[in-house]
Amino acid sequence: MKLPRLSWRSGALVAVMAPLLALFVYVALRSGPLAPIAVTVTTVQSQTLTPALSGIGTVQARYTYRIGPTYAGRIREVNVHVGDAVSAGQLLGEVDPVDLDQRIGAQHAAIRSAQATLREAEARHAFAQTQASRYERLLAVHGTSEEHVAIKRQELAIASAELAATRENGSRLLAELNALHAQRDNLRLVAPVAGLVTARNADPGTTVVAGQAVVEVIDPASLWVDTRFDQISADGLAAGLPARIVLRSRQGRAEPGRVLRIEPQADVVTEETLAKIIFDSPLSPLPPVGELAEITVQLQPLPAAPTIPNAAIRTVEGNRGVWKLADGKLVFIPLVLGRADLDGHVQVKDGPSAGDQIVVYSEKALTTRSRIHVVESLRGVSP
Numbered sequence: 001m002k003l004p005r006l007s008w009r010s011g012a013l014v015a016v017m018a019p020l021l022a023l024f025v026y027v028a029l030r031s032g033p034l035a036p037i038a039v040t041v042t043t044v045q046s047q048t049l050t051p052a053l054s055g056i057g058t059v060q061a062r063y064t065y066r067i068g069p070t071y072a073g074r075i076r077e078v079n080v081h082v083g084d085a086v087s088a089g090q091l092l093g094e095v096d097p098v099d100l101d102q103r104i105g106a107q108h109a110a111i112r113s114a115q116a117t118l119r120e121a122e123a124r125h126a127f128a129q130t131q132a133s134r135y136e137r138l139l140a141v142h143g144t145s146e147e148h149v150a151i152k153r154q155e156l157a158i159a160s161a162e163l164a165a166t167r168e169n170g171s172r173l174l175a176e177l178n179a180l181h182a183q184r185d186n187l188r189l190v191a192p193v194a195g196l197v198t199a200r201n202a203d204p205g206t207t208v209v210a211g212q213a214v215v216e217v218i219d220p221a222s223l224w225v226d227t228r229f230d231q232i233s234a235d236g237l238a239a240g241l242p243a244r245i246v247l248r249s250r251q252g253r254a255e256p257g258r259v260l261r262i263e264p265q266a267d268v269v270t271e272e273t274l275a276k277i278i279f280d281s282p283l284s285p286l287p288p289v290g291e292l293a294e295i296t297v298q299l300q301p302l303p304a305a306p307t308i309p310n311a312a313i314r315t316v317e318g319n320r321g322v323w324k325l326a327d328g329k330l331v332f333i334p335l336v337l338g339r340a341d342l343d344g345h346v347q348v349k350d351g352p353s354a355g356d357q358i359v360v361y362s363e364k365a366l367t368t369r370s371r372i373h374v375v376e377s378l379r380g381v382s383p
Contacts, residue, residue, distance in 0.1 A: 036371040038378060039362040041325060042312070046354035048304050049347050051339035053237055053297045057227030057277060059247070059287050065193065066213035069095045070186045075206045078189075080215060082200055086191040092215050095187040095208070104184065107177045114170040121159070121166040128152070128159035195219045198289060220286055223279060224260060227295045228272040236299040236339070237262060243277050244296040247287050256280040259297060302339055306348045310340060312360045323359040323366050324352055330359070330368055 078093035080086060132152040138144040199216035202208055225245060229237060239261050244254040256279070263274035277295055287293075312322045313335065321334040338347035352358055359366065361378050 036373040037363050037366065038375045039359045039366075039372045040377060041357050041374055042309065042360050044306050044308055044348075044352045044354050044356045044358060046304050047307050047345075049302045049307060049339060049341050049345060051236065051299045051302060052342045053229055053233060053299055054342075055227045055229040055275070055295045055297070057225040057293050057295050059223060059289055059291045059293060060226045061198075061218035061289055062222035062224050062276075063193075063219040064198075065191075065195065065217045065219075067092060067189050067191070067215045067217065068208060068211060068213045069189070070210055071095075071183065072209045073098070073187060073207070075202050075204050075208060075214065077204050078200060078202065078214065080197050080200070082197055084197045085195075086197060086217060087194045088191055090191045091188060092191055092197075092217075093189040095189070097184055097187050100180065100184050100187070104177065104180045107173065107180055111170065111173045111177060114166065114173050118163075118166045118170055121163040125156075125159040125163045128156040132156040189214055191217055193217070193219055196286065218289065221282055223283070223286065223289075225257070225277040225293050225295060227275050227277050227293075228267065228270070229275060229297075231266065231271050231273050234273040237273065237275065237297060238300075241300075242298050244298075245277060245279065246294040246296075248292045248294075249287060255283065257295075296342065299339070302347060305338065306352060306354045307345050308348055308352070308358060309360055310344050310346045312358050313337075313346070314366075322352060323362075325357040325359070325372075330366055330370055330372065332368065333358075 073095040076094050076096040080092050086092065132149075132155070135144055135149045135152040139146065139149045195217040197215060198218050200214070201216070202212075202214045208214060237259065239259050241259045243257045243259055245257045246252060246254050257277050258280065260276040260278045263276070266273050277297075308322060313320055314323065314332075315321075316332055319332075319334050320337070321332050324331045324333045333352050334350075335348055336350035338349045340346040359372075362372075363378060364370075366372070
């Protein structure tokens with residue numbers, strides 16, 4: 001069969017179109033939808049890791065003193081306001097004693113009368129004792145009769161009983177006076193420690209019941225942060241670990257602290273572990289009670305293990321893993337992850353080994369058939 005001959009014009013057209021077609025195919029494979037996907041890669045390193053645990057808490061006072069009367073009454077005066085610093089033993093306020101002062105005065109008078117009666121009873125007892133002794137001596141020399149001696153013995157016994165009763169009555173009156181003084185002291189609202197007034201719940205003229213708090217005082221040195229940690233990542237949390245406390249009002253400035261204790265009861269609703277974080281040194285000025293704080297606890301260092309950046313972790317068909325480069329091809333490796341630190345490094349319990357190359361960032365989602373192009377960095381992505 002004889003092939004048709006091309007004219008010179010057709011040959012010229014083919015000569016022009018062939019390079020253009022080759023250029024189009026080249027451009028489509030290099031920069032079009034069929035172009036390789038730019039990726040950044042890293043090598044899995046075996047290294048130690050110092051994990052950290054983050055949580056949110058509120059500033060609370062470890063010791064709060066709610067000061068009020070033990071008897072119902074009307075407030076006569078309150079000498080402090082919220083925010084005032086008080087010293088131990090300072091008078092904060094007082095409840096109107098009504099007739100208590102008069103009752104104390106009457107009790108003092110009763111005690112003075114009892115003391116006079118006691119002196120009289122002691123005198124009668126001494127006289128009866130002297131008479132009884134004298135008649136005992138007279139009886140010994142037959143200077144009196146048995147009947148007179150018996151009468152003097154009876155008078156001594158009566159005087160002794162009267163003296164004992166008078167002494168008991170004096171003790172009772174003194175005890176009642178002490179009780180009235182204690183009751184009077186309980187109407188005086190006194191600061192038990194040096195602290196800061198955080199609440200004033202009643203003003204003069206207000207009637208309060210027994211046990212109702214009129215003033216609340218906290219110990220500034222007892223501030224701590226009531227913190228919540230996710231139970232999933234709370235493994236390794238223990239008392240004594242160092243912590244960083246960032247208060248919302250301190251504009252990101254961290255305060256050093258440590259874990260005081262782990263609460264034995266967790267929150268079953270939110271599935272959180274509760275812990276108390278204390279400050280290493282007192283703060284000045286004091287943060288408001290109830291202020292939010294961000295807590296970072298440094299856990300114990302972990303032994304060396306394969307470690308990857310968490311930016312390399314992908315989810316494919318519901319499985320977490322990384323894309324591994326093996327002989328220039330992509331292989332998806334499922335992961336079993338361990339602990340992580342705040343720098344974005346995660347230890348791997350099961351997955352790639354040390355020395356394997358994995359993809360960190362990619363321009364598009366990857367598949368096992370994706371063509372890739374390794375670059376130093378991607379535009380708009382931090383290394």
